[in-house]
Amino acid sequence: MTVPGLPMAVPSRDLPTRVRIHEVGARDGLQNEKATVPTEVKAEFIRRLADAGLTTIEATSFVHPKWVPQLADAEQLFPLVSDLPVALPVLVPNERGLDRALGLGARRVAVFASATESFAKANLNRTVDEALAMFEPVVSRAKAASVHVRGYLSMCFGDPWEGAVPIPQVVKVCRALLDMGCDELSLGDTIGVATPGHVVALLAALDEAGVPPTALGVHFHDTYGQALANTLAALQQGVTTVDASAGGLGGCPYAKSATGNLATEDLVWMLRGLGIDTGIDLGRLVATSTWMAAQLGRPSPSRTVRALSHEDSEEH
Numbered sequence: 001m002t003v004p005g006l007p008m009a010v011p012s013r014d015l016p017t018r019v020r021i022h023e024v025g026a027r028d029g030l031q032n033e034k035a036t037v038p039t040e041v042k043a044e045f046i047r048r049l050a051d052a053g054l055t056t057i058e059a060t061s062f063v064h065p066k067w068v069p070q071l072a073d074a075e076q077l078f079p080l081v082s083d084l085p086v087a088l089p090v091l092v093p094n095e096r097g098l099d100r101a102l103g104l105g106a107r108r109v110a111v112f113a114s115a116t117e118s119f120a121k122a123n124l125n126r127t128v129d130e131a132l133a134m135f136e137p138v139v140s141r142a143k144a145a146s147v148h149v150r151g152y153l154s155m156c157f158g159d160p161w162e163g164a165v166p167i168p169q170v171v172k173v174c175r176a177l178l179d180m181g182c183d184e185l186s187l188g189d190t191i192g193v194a195t196p197g198h199v200v201a202l203l204a205a206l207d208e209a210g211v212p213p214t215a216l217g218v219h220f221h222d223t224y225g226q227a228l229a230n231t232l233a234a235l236q237q238g239v240t241t242v243d244a245s246a247g248g249l250g251g252c253p254y255a256k257s258a259t260g261n262l263a264t265e266d267l268v269w270m271l272r273g274l275g276i277d278t279g280i281d282l283g284r285l286v287a288t289s290t291w292m293a294a295q296l297g298r299p300s301p302s303r304t305v306r307a308l309s310h311e312d313s314e315e316h
Contacts, residue, residue, distance in 0.1 A: 011275030015235050018277040020056060022186070022217055022243045023049055023264060025292075027058040027091065029249025031070045033296065039073045041295050043080040048291065049246060050086045052284035054264075057084075058110070061091035062100045078104045089150060093124070098138050102145060109142050110150040110186075111135045113177060115170045118161035119154055119190070132176050139181045151182035152219070156202065158193035167202050171209045178211060185216050186243055189230065192223025196233035203237040213238035220262050222248070227262035228270055235276075242267060247289030247300040263302035265289060282308070 011017075026046050030037050037045075042060075049057050059081060065072035074090070081088060082105055089108035092098045101109055113131055114120035120128045135151075142149045155162075156170045174185055187202070203213060218234045218241070220227040231242055248263030268282050286308045293300040300306065 007269060007273035009273060009275040015274055015276060016238070016240045017275075018240065018279075019235070019271055020241050021054060021264060021267065021278055021280065022089075022241055023054045023057045023246060024219075024243050024261060025049070025246035025249045025264065027060055027071065028243075028261060029245040029247070031061065031068050032250045033070055035296075036070050036072075037295065039076050039080070042073070042077055045246075045288070045292055045295075046081045046088075047084065048284070048288040050084045052288055053278070053280040054086065054285075055279065056087040056089065059088040059090050061093075062097035063091065063093050075100065075104065078106065087148075089148070091152075092138060092142075094134055095138055095141065098141060102142075102147070106147070108148040108150070109138075110152055111138055111177075111182075112152040112154065113173060114154045115165055115173050116155045116159040116162050118159055122161075123154065128173060132173070132180070135177075136180055143181045149182050150217075151177035151180075151185045152188060153177065153185060154188045154190045156187045156194075157189045157198055158191055160191055167205045170202060171205050171211070174206055174211050175209055178215065183215075184241065185211070186219045186241075187216060188219040189221055189227075192221035192226065194220065194230050195226055196229050199230045199233040200237060203234065203239070207237075214240070217241035217243055219243035222260055222262055228266060231262065231267065232270070246285065247292055247305055248302040249292070260301055263289075263300075263304065265302045265304035265308070269304045 046057055060074040060077050061071045062074050087108055089110050090101050090106050092101050092109045117128055120126055120131050124131045139149050159165055216239055218239055220230045244264040244267045245261035246264045248260040250261045265286055268278055268280050271278055286305050289300050289305045290309050
């Protein structure tokens with residue numbers, strides 16, 4: 001149920017006044033679905049997210065359909081949403097993917113690297129260094145075309161095959177991605193094992209290596225219920241970009257222990273209570289996730305969606 005005036009906003013001086021939410025539900029969320037979602041439903045999902053106030057919505061991925069069949073319709077989907085007045089980043093695994101994205105007018109792309117050898121092999125069939133070498137021409141060509149480039153880094157806090165990931169190892173790959181020309185990096189807790197102290201330690205090490213919090217986003221999974229606590233720790237260190245997925249959709253098809261992303265609604269509820277502006281209409285967002293859950297035939301895992309869902313939400 002909705003109660004006016006809640007949550008009560010209590011600002012903190014050690015936190016930013018505004019946070020940009022990088023919405024990944026339409027890409028990271030839907031790529032992990034067993035059933036393929038119709039293109040028109042994906043487009044409507046993105047349009048509803050934009051209408052709820054999200055300004056960065058990751059639209060799709062230009063990967064080979066063999067690897068992510070749920071996103072095989074990238075060429076059909078992107079033109080259906082490209083008129084929206086929001087940033088619509090797309091994933092590109094290689095130069096062929098970049099060509100496809102640029103051909104449709106994409107102005108923001110992302111590459112996805114790994115901090116560990118095991119995941120690089122499972123996800124990209126390459127070593128970490130080989131993957132970085134593959135991304136170099138992608139990033140340089142994108143920058144030459146004045147396209148914004150985000151670098152995703154998976155397994156920053158733990159790996160299902162290797163266990164704990166040494167912080168210097170993560171810093172090294174982050175530094176390589178920035179030196180390559182990436183405009184921003186997203187630190188991925190792919191299997192959701194991070195805890196706040198680990199987050200603080202990694203961010204401090206990155207800052208010392210010349211990777212400031214202003215160049216970073218954080219991407220937490222809620223496998224062990226730590227995503228919001230980890231987000232708060234990152235905000236206290238100066239991070240102002242947080243990845244989240246509407247309704248808590250998604251995981252990782254190459255890491256079986258990865259469960260859903262941090263739910264955008266849960267994040268917005270916490271940020272609202274901290275007096276942090278996001279520009280998002282929570283009611284519209286909850287209605288969007290409730291609608292999407294109906295398309296998928298199951299309830300949303302987001303606690304905030306469940307708490308705020310009620311009959312009149314369908315009016316939004």
